[in-house]
Amino acid sequence: MVKGILKGMFVVLKHSRRKPVTVQYPEEAIPWHTKRFRGRVILNLDTCIGCSLCSQICPNESDHMVYYDYENGKNRKKIYPAVNIGTCTYCGLCQAVCPTGSIRLSNDGTLASFGKDFDYLPDRLSRTEEELKHHD
Ligand code: SF4
Numbered sequence: 737m738v739k740g741i742l743k744g745m746f747v748v749l750k751h752s753r754r755k756p757v758t759v760q761y762p763e764e765a766i767p768w769h770t771k772r773f774r775g776r777v778i779l780n781l782d783t784c785i786g787c788s789l790c791s792q793i794c795p796n797e798s799d800h801m802v803y804y805d806y807e808n809g810k811n812r813k814k815i816y817p818a819v820n821i822g823t824c825t826y827c828g829l830c831q832a833v834c835p836t837g838s839i840r841l842s843n844d845g846t847l848a849s850f851g852k853d854f855d856y857l858p859d860r861l862s863r864t865e866e867e868l869k870h871h872d
Pocket residue numbers: 777790793794795796797798799819823824825826827828829830831
């Protein structure tokens with residue numbers, strides 16, 4: 737019996753010297769991104785030419801073209817992609833096919849929110865989640 741108690745105390749003492757592994761998410765960021773991590777799609781409004789290749793390749797129509805009144809000098813029709821992140825599978829095909837590198841999968845994986853609007857229109861799609869927190 738004494739042996740069992742000592743064994744238990746040894747385990748407690750061993751673990752009491754360890755650093756805590758609990759992370760206070762979401763206040764504290766979790767460093768879980770890897771190099772090839774595929775996070776939320778992000779758009780560069782200044783280089784998009786409105787070719788719509790990204791929406792054509794999208795397997796489930798998460799990426800769709802919409803009119804957005806933004807002038808970048810290369811997109812005369814002013815059509816830009818919008819992405820429904822509720823249905824996006826993060827396959828990366830839109831990134832692979834974009835001739836200008838305007839759309840890509842970022843390393844942004846912190847998408848929890850109380851909002852129910854998953855359709856990211858061009859303006860929203862062009863901002864990181866951190867920027868959106870501070871944007872009106
Ligand atoms: S990552 Fe895939 S599913 Fe998501 S918008 Fe791009 S092509 Fe569509």
